[in-house]
Amino acid sequence: MARILPIIILLWFFTDLYFFQAVLTLSPPPIYLWAYWMLDGIVMAFLAGIAFLKIGSEAQQRLIPWLMGCMLLLFIPRLFSLPILLVEDITRLFRGFPSRNVYVSEFVLFFASILFLIILFGITRGRHFYRVRRETIYFPDLPEAFDGFTITQITDVHSGSFTNAAGVQKGLDLVNAQKSDIILFTGDLVNNRASEMDRWIPAFSKLAAPLGKFSILGNHDYGDYVQWESPEIKRENLARLKLIHSEIGFRLLLDESVTITKDGQSIVLLGVENWGARGGFQQYGDLKKATLGVPDDAFKILMSHDPSHWEGVTLHHQQAIQLTLSGHTHGMQFGIDFLGFKWSPIQYFYKQWAGLYENAGKYLYVNRGFGFLGLKGRIGMWPEVAVITLKRKQRN
Known part of the structure; x- marks a missing residue:
């Protein structure tokens, strides 16, 4: 500096x-x-x-x-x-x-x-000025039982930045109020240390969805941005954070898949560890490992924290992945997002940085984030609870 x-x-x-x-x-x-x-x-x-x-x-x-x-x-x-x-x-x-x-x-x-x-x-006040953003996406290969299936996605909680319990609870209540089939969390539960989450475990454990809650890790969850007393303490921190995911009721996916079944039909949910194309961000994630044993014709939803993974790996993967959900950018917590127009300085660093993107029938949704980091607020890029509805599109 x-x-x-x-x-x-x-x-x-x-x-x-x-x-x-x-x-x-x-x-x-x-x-x-x-x-x-x-x-x-x-x-x-x-x-x-x-x-x-x-x-x-x-x-x-x-x-x-x-x-x-x-x-x-x-x-x-x-x-x-x-x-x-x-x-x-x-x-x-x-x-x-x-x-x-x-x-x-x-x-x-x-x-x-x-x-x-x-x-x-x-x-x-902007740090807890939560907005619900809705997207409906149509897929010709979506199983009929999942027509109208709803996903609530949150990302980038950064619990180490929170101080206002009432403000955080307002956002969590908004998540539950969507009554989605499933809740997905796409990384960065903490800023650096697992202990940052301790006081928030009771509140986050009350999130509920009938078909489950699933999560992945983000770049901040590995503790790579602080000096640790020893490598062992750093490993213990990550192990504790993984346990916290289960304590708040989320199934943490680490380069693995899980099958979601409804009315005798199924889709596959994939979760990879953090993978970033930009210098300085880890490339821990292994999409090949996550898709091991997954049928080629399965409808797949991927949770991948960094949106650069989509163009860097996902679009070229041997198996088609219909929908990817990411976060990471925060919309830089600063910009203009009004009446369909959006601008933020982050767009000069990330091609896909907020909202819905499509390439050859494959979709990426980048959530603007639930929490905040660095700047203790949000200016124009308000914290987000995303609700995505999957619809079956009739084949021509």
Whole structure:
């Protein structure tokens, strides 16, 4: 972080100086101008201090989320206001650079204030502003008994980030309220340590579905992002986490399959360990092992935490896998997701990052996540409970 700190500071102050022109146009009292720069100074001082803390230390992990929230509150409204000021400057260039228009500056400050309030909501209430997202997917090879079969998917709980029991319970109640046939959890139950889940076991154990609850591991579940006293303690942590899955009533699938039967017909549920195409993420998952002994003509649903596994492995697998369910991206917990339009910076890193995708009749659904990590909130990318309905499509 120390390497990119100068870049962050330069970008921060360039944005501030440009936005500050609109503030000056309105001739505010001097105390407001002092406050404007004092807030910047405080945030930059904290950023410099955190950058030189030990990486992964408890102090750094505790302070970074709060710093991220403050930076977003101050930076994003200014950044998104810059295009308006830039357009005005282009027109001023052809008019001999007169003074800034007061009305334009007032509009910029109004626009920035709206963005400020949205971000403030996101980092204070957005973390538990759960949304139910529904998708109906049609398959010609879906067994008749599963026509109308419902799946509730949650992912990326990150229980180590939770502090508000009532907020978490609101999300869990929403899961049960869907009354789906099956509940699937697609990884990252904790941030790093199995003990993070201890206080939440009673609440999560009350999730219920008539045909069962199934889960897989995500990249954070392996404990790869913290320093352990010894390899043995790290292995014990993972073993404990696996037990917790059973304690909350979930069947953990580790590169294996299970058959779901209904009215004499069946589908196959597959679960693989984490596999990520991007550098730094583990490739533990083994889809060949998971499909061992599974009939080629079986209708298959795959749980795979990282959506890059879909294009990296799943689409090219020797057996057709009709539906894959993933998470991992969180929608970056920041973006625009409104009336069918969605944008987030995460899309420049992951081709499939939120919602439903299709390729040659095979589908991937990427859940935006139930919990949060890093930033203690969600801005525009609200926490999600996904309900997927399978329908049988008549063959032509």
